[in-house]
Amino acid sequence: MSRIILGLFLMLAWSEAASAQQPRHYVFGVAGPVFVPQSDFSRWSGTFVYLGGGVESRIGNKFAMGGEVGAISRVDSSYTAGMATATPAVHFAAKDSQSKFDPFINGGVSVLFNTGSVSLPMVHFGGGVNYSVNPRLGMRFEYRHHIWSDEGVVQLSAFRLGIVYSF
Numbered sequence: 001m002s003r004i005i006l007g008l009f010l011m012l013a014w015s016e017a018a019s020a021q022q023p024r025h026y027v028f029g030v031a032g033p034v035f036v037p038q039s040d041f042s043r044w045s046g047t048f049v050y051l052g053g054g055v056e057s058r059i060g061n062k063f064a065m066g067g068e069v070g071a072i073s074r075v076d077s078s079y080t081a082g083m084a085t086a087t088p089a090v091h092f093a094a095k096d097s098q099s100k101f102d103p104f105i106n107g108g109v110s111v112l113f114n115t116g117s118v119s120l121p122m123v124h125f126g127g128g129v130n131y132s133v134n135p136r137l138g139m140r141f142e143y144r145h146h147i148w149s150d151e152g153v154v155q156l157s158a159f160r161l162g163i164v165y166s167f
Helices: 002-020
Strands: 025-039 047-057 063-074 080-091 101-114 122-133 137-149 154-165
Touching: 025 063, 025 080, 047 080, 047 154, 063 101, 101 137, 122 154
Parallel strands: none
Antiparallel strands: 025 047, 025 154, 047 063, 063 080, 080 101, 101 122, 122 137, 137 154
16 A cells, blocks of 8 residues: 555656656747627727737646736727736646646636726636647737627727746
8 A cells, every 4th residue: 555655646746846847837929810799889890900818827737827918909990908807717738748838728807898887797718729839939820709788798809919938
């Protein structure tokens, strides 16, 4: 029995030492077009651009929690709103994987803010992939869909491309 316990302890210690060599946290910057397939409000009709950044931290082997802030701006007018999100994610590649690809799905809650007002929370979901160029630097490709209902429905579809720095 003591050999089994010792063996389990050594396996746990080895796996923690191996995982400590891999980045558990990263920051990212993203940008991309945002399309509005459905809107009950005229200011949310049209094409927008999103620019933002955030941080994500692994919790265990496959789960992560992150947040980001950014701005969404309408292309054909001066309307701009800030956006803040909280995003849990599931990563399909283990953090100690040797693969350069780290696919993920995510979802969470976002809020818009503009000139002192804050929207009702929006639900968002999506997914993408982080691609490692080297152990610290990578690229992020992501699709994200936001649904917001404030006495009407607004849906935002965003295609995002960004840079990832792991630490």
